[in-house]
Amino acid sequence: MPSILSHNSDKRSCLLLRLQQTAIRFSMEMSFKSESGLEILSFPVGRLQCNCSLIWNPKSQEAILVDPGDQAALIKEKIQQRGLKLNAIVHTHAHFDHIGASEELHEFSGANLYLHEGDRTLWDNLEMQGQLFGMQLNPMKSGFLPLENEQEFLLGSNKMVSLFTPGHTPGSCCFEIGEFLFSGDTLFKGSIGRTDLWGGDFGQISKSIKSQLYSLDPDTTVIPGHGPVTQIGIERRQNPFVKI
Ligand SMILES: [Zn+2]
């Protein structure tokens, strides 16, 4: 969902267009290698250019998929090209642009889907989410396993930990692994997620960012749900929406 912070829902289509223009300008495939040797590939998918990410251990080829928002065929191709085996499919939240290909990837890989219980209403009402944005989306048939704060996912000896960060949606989470953070639509480069839709709450997102994210190592690389990467230290110093 758009990275523009706004409380004026009448301008929604305008904001959506602005987001798309911004996102197209910045969206590109990004690859990283962690200090412990994990590989990370992030690439934009769908109309809103959600950053979908694959994290894998090149020794075991085990992988975790974050936010398969759309373009299931493209995501499958990237998994197959590298010969990866998915251990889990995790979601930062259940806006349609982050879960649009989840069902297909679950069927393709057999990996479990994880989402915080706070976003169940969004998951169960995908059709309604689409209607609001003039898109026809089919209801979800698959269920998900509940994601808790500080839940751990293993990739060999590497641990990915979930951080419960409500505010953009009631069940928003981020994922920390090594020196990387997948921040979903909670924290962006120079912005934060909008809080004017479906249970968003500015007080909550602000508290989540200060307590759960700004407390991380300042050198942590932040891979947001849309747009370019940033660092915790940079946002802590410069983010105009949430200041310490
Ligand atoms: Zn989004």
Ligand SMILES: [Zn+2]
């Ligand atoms: Zn969103």
